Amino acid sequence: MTRFAVPIFLLLALAFAIEGSADERYKARPTDDRGVLLAIARAPQKTRSSLNPYDGQPDAVLAGKKLFEQHCAECHGSNARGQGRAMNLHLSAVQNATPGELEWFLRNGNLWRGMPSWSGLPEQRRWQIVAYLKSLRR
Amino acid sequence: MSFAAFCRYALLLRHLTTRSRLVASLPLLLVGWALLGGAQSAAAQETPYFVTYSHHLEEPGNLEIELSSIYGTQKQGNDFIAPWVEFEYGAKAWWTTEFYLDWQGTFRDSALFTGFRWENRFRPLMGEHWINPVLYVEYENTNGADKTMIEVVGFDSQADHAVPNSVAQQEHQHELETKLILSSDYKGWNISENFIGEKNLGHDPWEFGYAVGVSRPLRLAATADSCNFCRENFLVGAEIYGGLGTSWNATLSGTSHYIAPMVGWQLPSGASFRISPGFGLNDDSHRFILRWGLSYEIDGFGHRVRSLFR
Numbered sequence: 001m002t003r004f005a006v007p008i009f010l011l012l013a014l015a016f017a018i019e020g021s022a023d024e025r026y027k028a029r030p031t032d033d034r035g036v037l038l039a040i041a042r043a044p045q046k047t048r049s050s051l052n053p054y055d056g057q058p059d060a061v062l063a064g065k066k067l068f069e070q071h072c073a074e075c076h077g078s079n080a081r082g083q084g085r086a087m088n089l090h091l092s093a094v095q096n097a098t099p100g101e102l103e104w105f106l107r108n109g110n111l112w113r114g115m116p117s118w119s120g121l122p123e124q125r126r127w128q129i130v131a132y133l134k135s136l137r138r
Numbered sequence: 139m140s141f142a143a144f145c146r147y148a149l150l151l152r153h154l155t156t157r158s159r160l161v162a163s164l165p166l167l168l169v170g171w172a173l174l175g176g177a178q179s180a181a182a183q184e185t186p187y188f189v190t191y192s193h194h195l196e197e198p199g200n201l202e203i204e205l206s207s208i209y210g211t212q213k214q215g216n217d218f219i220a221p222w223v224e225f226e227y228g229a230k231a232w233w234t235t236e237f238y239l240d241w242q243g244t245f246r247d248s249a250l251f252t253g254f255r256w257e258n259r260f261r262p263l264m265g266e267h268w269i270n271p272v273l274y275v276e277y278e279n280t281n282g283a284d285k286t287m288i289e290v291v292g293f294d295s296q297a298d299h300a301v302p303n304s305v306a307q308q309e310h311q312h313e314l315e316t317k318l319i320l321s322s323d324y325k326g327w328n329i330s331e332n333f334i335g336e337k338n339l340g341h342d343p344w345e346f347g348y349a350v351g352v353s354r355p356l357r358l359a360a361t362a363d364s365c366n367f368c369r370e371n372f373l374v375g376a377e378i379y380g381g382l383g384t385s386w387n388a389t390l391s392g393t394s395h396y397i398a399p400m401v402g403w404q405l406p407s408g409a410s411f412r413i414s415p416g417f418g419l420n421d422d423s424h425r426f427i428l429r430w431g432l433s434y435e436i437d438g439f440g441h442r443v444r445s446l447f448r
Binding site: 066 | 192193194195197200231323358360361362363364406441
């Protein structure tokens with residue numbers, strides 16, 4: 001066992017190092033003419049106009065807040081104001097996006113930039129998270 | 139059944155060497171530390187499969203520690219329990235790396251450490267599609283007494299596990315395992331298909347296998363209140379898997395196949411439990427197997443480790 005310990009440790013250290021160097025690459029955050037983050041704005045046209053089935057439902061906002069705390073707060077912070085490389089979700093670069101764009105972005109993620117895909121969550125839960133994100137503007 | 143098997147397993151652990159016991163206790167200590175609040179937890183988006191892989195990778199920077207085990211009945215030999223420990227780390231949003239340590243204990247025989255595995259999964263496509271491919275590469279360094287059955291390939295048969303440990307452990311297996319994972323999510327269902335090719339780095343031919351899994355949460359939308367026993371935290375599913383022969387003889391004859399329903403329970407605290415009884419579908423399969431697993435996800439693990447070196 002011990003003869004494999006060193007190479008395994010080195011490989012894990014390499015993985016951590018690669019992850020760390022990505023911090024420097026995530027500085028520029030281009031936006032479109034609405035001020036929406038381009039990574040979100042590249043959602044296909046048909047999904048942009050999708051309406052949130054939970055729009056106007058206070059329970060959905062609460063459920064979305066619970067889901068946010070379980071899945072998103074570790075990177076974006078419990079107040080969603082961002083930390084490290086993770087975006088402040090109160091900013092217009094996120095809040096100006098349509099609900100459809102946000103749901104699309106949650107489903108697809110931005111894997112090269114470190115945002116995981118949340119396609120493993122049922123669509124209903126992603127919409128609940130969107131309902132919570134939109135409630136942050138108020 | 140599972141409680142009785144657990145008790146017998148506890149007795150079997152007495153046979154492990156001191157060194158193996160030390161290695162085995164490390165993940166238990168980590169899980170204990172995590173459960174006692176020493177770490178921040180994260181709720182993962184997981185499927186309840188034991189054999190099949192979906193395209194959902196570990197979130198970047200998170201470490202999941204899982205203790206799993208299989209209890210198998212043996213037709214012409216002694217029943218066994220084979221536990222394994224997984225350390226799954228999200229190196230990137232598109233790359234998950236995982237390290238396994240395997241043991242086994244055979245009733246009225248012995249218990250031993252059987253080897254390790256190191257696997258990597260990569261998502262080649264950055265977006266979400268109807269079918270999402272994942273490339274899987276694993277290196278295995280195990281001995282012939284390994285009974286974890288994390289995959290079934292080639293002509294793997296229940297008779298392989300009837301060999302006494304003293305004989306089986308003489309065989310060393312240095313294997314490269316590859317998988318093409320195809321996975322889709324549709325209306326809350328996950329449907330995953332795995333095509334497996336495994337090559338002993340000696341002179342043996344490629345061995346092929348398959349695994350197909352389907353799963354779904356009991357409730358798709360979340361409730362507003364935090365809860366442990368609500369339906370949204372439970373997943374149900376089933377998987378079917380087996381061997382497909384080798385590159386010299388691709389056939390279903392002489393291969394073993396299983397069907398296994400399963401239940402997963404994911405707690406908001408980051409802990410999750412899975413259990414899955416499996417049933418052999420032909421004479422070359424174990425008649426009955428039972429798998430169970432306990433996992434805990436630690437968020438921001440990579441960030442914490444890096445911060446130690448700054």
